[in-house]
Amino acid sequence: MPFDRVGGQEKAVAILRNALRNGRLAHAYLFIGPEGVGKRLTATTLFKAMNCQSPPGPGDCCEKCPSCIKVNSLNHADFIVLEPEGETIKIDQIRDMQKRLRFRPLEGGRRACILDAADCLNDAASNALLKTLEEPPQETHLFLITSRPHRLLPTILSRCQWVKFRPLSPGQIAQILQRDHSLEGEKAHFYASLAAGSVGQAVALSDRVDFEKRLDWLRFFSSLPQKSAEEIFETCERLAKEEEEIGDLLDLWKIWVRDLVVFKVRGAGATEGLINHDLLSDLERDAAKVSFDRLEGIFASISSIQKSLAFNVNKQLALETLMLGIKKESSMGH
Numbered sequence: 001m002p003f004d005r006v007g008g009q010e011k012a013v014a015i016l017r018n019a020l021r022n023g024r025l026a027h028a029y030l031f032i033g034p035e036g037v038g039k040r041l042t043a044t045t046l047f048k049a050m051n052c053q054s055p056p057g058p059g060d061c062c063e064k065c066p067s068c069i070k071v072n073s074l075n076h077a078d079f080i081v082l083e084p085e086g087e088t089i090k091i092d093q094i095r096d097m098q099k100r101l102r103f104r105p106l107e108g109g110r111r112a113c114i115l116d117a118a119d120c121l122n123d124a125a126s127n128a129l130l131k132t133l134e135e136p137p138q139e140t141h142l143f144l145i146t147s148r149p150h151r152l153l154p155t156i157l158s159r160c161q162w163v164k165f166r167p168l169s170p171g172q173i174a175q176i177l178q179r180d181h182s183l184e185g186e187k188a189h190f191y192a193s194l195a196a197g198s199v200g201q202a203v204a205l206s207d208r209v210d211f212e213k214r215l216d217w218l219r220f221f222s223s224l225p226q227k228s229a230e231e232i233f234e235t236c237e238r239l240a241k242e243e244e245e246i247g248d249l250l251d252l253w254k255i256w257v258r259d260l261v262v263f264k265v266r267g268a269g270a271t272e273g274l275i276n277h278d279l280l281s282d283l284e285r286d287a288a289k290v291s292f293d294r295l296e297g298i299f300a301s302i303s304s305i306q307k308s309l310a311f312n313v314n315k316q317l318a319l320e321t322l323m324l325g326i327k328k329e330s331s332m333g334h
Helices: 010-021 039-051 066-072 091-101 123-134 170-181 185-194 199-208 211-222 229-239 243-266 277-287 292-309 315-331
Strands: 028-032 079-082 111-116 140-146 161-164
Touching: 010 039, 010 161, 028 039, 039 066, 039 111, 039 140, 079 091, 091 111, 091 123, 170 185, 170 199, 185 199, 185 211, 185 277, 211 243, 211 277, 229 243, 229 315, 243 277, 243 292, 243 315, 292 315
Parallel strands: 028 140, 028 161, 079 111, 111 140
Antiparallel strands: none
């Protein structure tokens, strides 16, 4: 079933499908939860179920009828989606939506308006939206999607029915990555472990952080005690020109240090809780070389450099300081 693709949100989906089956859908919903956990997908699937011409069951959609096909191709006249233009959703966007809402649904069914990143409404747009929430048109349902409800006006919050979406487990995200994005098992597990409960974040990471490049950076980290100062300086000079690569590198190193601590606590053979669990032999080798105190110091150094880079410090100098410090910490052993 299409709703099955909204992985890990069984409670939210059940609330909405029951409301649809019982004819009790609210005019305005606030979908709250982390980014990339299925809020927009749920709203879209619910709209298809509202208008499906051949539903396989109550509160479901077929994905094959003209209405479902139009939604999937973003060509349904009664399916309105607003997103920020630049950094905000502007009043002109709300006014354009309101003009469309003056008429009955064009295709004879129900209409849905999705405001994705609704917390980006500017003040004028927020006040304009209130008029629609106070006097909602018939057969029209608004879905305000946000991960930051505190940024919305209290008057908007009070006029919506709240539905909460939860972060997904790494296992759930890995399944979705394998099913919908054709990622292999180890890759799916790795990106899912980094994604903080968000499929969207996992997909973005899979596009940006090359799985094999991860191996190169982790092995470079492990070999820092043996690297000469000249090799470190050359690497830092190259890295300083690639701002995004610096961020990925530091994140990967922090995860590696975290895995080393987990490995030392749980011992050889225990893979539970490890993000880089496909690199057990490397973890075992590195964990034997460095004490808990040294690992804590290295982790703190990486975090400190990450904070300083946010203030436009000299990137090359910051990286050199970090790598030479890690080389010293690692060389000191247990």
